[in-house]
Amino acid sequence: MNHSTLMAIAALFAASCLVRIVPALVRVPLPGSLQRCLERVLPVAVFINFALYIAYSEISRDPLAASLSMLLVAGLALLTRCGLISTAVIGTAAYALLLYL
Amino acid sequence: MMQGSELEWTQGRSSVWRRVAPTALAIVPVSLLFGVLAGRSDWSLLEVALIGVLGFSGSGQFAVLPLEQSGAGFFTMLLVTASINSRYLPIAFTTAGRLPRPWGRKVLAAHMLGDEAYATERDQDGPGTVLLIRASIFLTWAVAGVLGALLGQLLPAQWVGAEVNLGYPASVVLMYLSMSQLRGRLLQVRQRWLPLLGAVTLCLLGAWGLIQWLGPVYFWIPSVLLATLILTWAKL
Numbered sequence: 620m621n622h623s624t625l626m627a628i629a630a631l632f633a634a635s636c637l638v639r640i641v642p643a644l645v646r647v648p649l650p651g652s653l654q655r656c657l658e659r660v661l662p663v664a665v666f667i668n669f670a671l672y673i674a675y676s677e678i679s680r681d682p683l684a685a686s687l688s689m690l691l692v693a694g695l696a697l698l699t700r701c702g703l704i705s706t707a708v709i710g711t712a713a714y715a716l717l718l719y720l
Numbered sequence: 721m722m723q724g725s726e727l728e729w730t731q732g733r734s735s736v737w738r739r740v741a742p743t744a745l746a747i748v749p750v751s752l753l754f755g756v757l758a759g760r761s762d763w764s765l766l767e768v769a770l771i772g773v774l775g776f777s778g779s780g781q782f783a784v785l786p787l788e789q790s791g792a793g794f795f796t797m798l799l800v801t802a803s804i805n806s807r808y809l810p811i812a813f814t815t816a817g818r819l820p821r822p823w824g825r826k827v828l829a830a831h832m833l834g835d836e837a838y839a840t841e842r843d844q845d846g847p848g849t850v851l852l853i854r855a856s857i858f859l860t861w862a863v864a865g866v867l868g869a870l871l872g873q874l875l876p877a878q879w880v881g882a883e884v885n886l887g888y889p890a891s892v893v894l895m896y897l898s899m900s901q902l903r904g905r906l907l908q909v910r911q912r913w914l915p916l917l918g919a920v921t922l923c924l925l926g927a928w929g930l931i932q933w934l935g936p937v938y939f940w941i942p943s944v945l946l947a948t949l950i951l952t953w954a955k956l
Contacts, residue, residue: 624767627788630797631775635831638805642812643819643830656948660956661814662843663905664947665807667920668940669835670898671927672807675936677891685888692892696899703742703896710892 684717732849740853743836744860746893747778749886751861754781755868756875761789768869772862776832779804781865807940811838820847832858836890839897842904909956919954923947 649657670693677685692710695701701709751772758768758781775781780801787797812833818841819826829847832854840853909916926946930939 620764620767621762623788623791624763624771626794627784627797628767628771628774630794631771631777631780631784631801633798634780634801634805635774635776637802638808639812639833640827640830642809643816643826643833646816656952657814659905660948660951661810661944663902663956664923664944664951665810665814666839666898666901666905667923667947668927668943669807669839670895670902671924671931672936672940673891673894673898675928675931677885677888679936680885688892689895692895693899696896697903703893706896707742707746707889707892710895711889714888714892 681714681718684714687717688714733852736849736852737856740840740856743840743893743897744857746890747836747857747861748864750778750890751864752868752871753886754778754785755865755870756872757782757785757868758865759869759872761785763869765866765869769862769866772865773858775801776834776858776861777801777805778834778861803937806937807944808833809941810944815841815850818843818845818847818850820851825851829854834858834861835894836897839894839901912955915954916956919950919956922950926950 674685674689674693677689688710691713692706695706695709755768758771759765763771771781771784775784783800783804784797787800812830815833815838816830819829825847829851834854834857837850837854837857840857841850845853906913906916906920923946927939927943930943930946933939934942
């Protein structure tokens, strides 16, 4: 095996230990209000940032097609009972169509 | 007699697979693409399998490819990948309570945390369900990467065009899952929708500003902290 490839694999594994494994193992006793914040507020904060990050990543690549398609997907997920697969098909088709036009 | 976690594991397995299958399928093209690119950079199948299993990070894996090619050192690659994946810090912290109790399984489940798994999981999911969701996505990612490396050896170079956005379906799935999670969580406080809508708008504006200022890698921690402060202030 190539030495530099092994280093890349080791770096990614070390990063996983730092950002995924250690935070999951370390439990700190917290006061009630902070515990409530972690369980209720923090996940909402993460998902808001997550949605924006996904949209930003795609919009910076194809501004018009990705903006309209992502808005469509967000709207379908928030306002309708449309399922995951149908929304994924509609969103991807809209993106492809807008790119083609 | 079956223990609670075993019962959950056995009875819910098919419904969990139905839940996780679309997400797992959506990441296949991205992982295939990584495998193709790694194969073209002279990575062996074993190396592609190892990075999928030990590294398991979409953006991180794509980032180390050029770094490895340019001869970057271990700490450079660690800094870059840890920064890219820093979003997992709050996610890992908030989902730690869902993980299996035995130490080995807990470490394994924590390592298999990914964006797609986080968006698929629900608060009420037990450890067996969480492990199954994470393992399904994790194994799909690793196997698709190896298949991609195999494909890369077979496909003519000009067929792998950089202009095709193979990751878009995965982004659509992630957006849908994030919005569904937000809808579920915010509906619990729908009687106070107006101040909450204002708070969410403020969070989005703040996050957008921080992305512009710090970039999409380093905005995560300050932006999540800012959103937490705003939402706490809005009494979520």
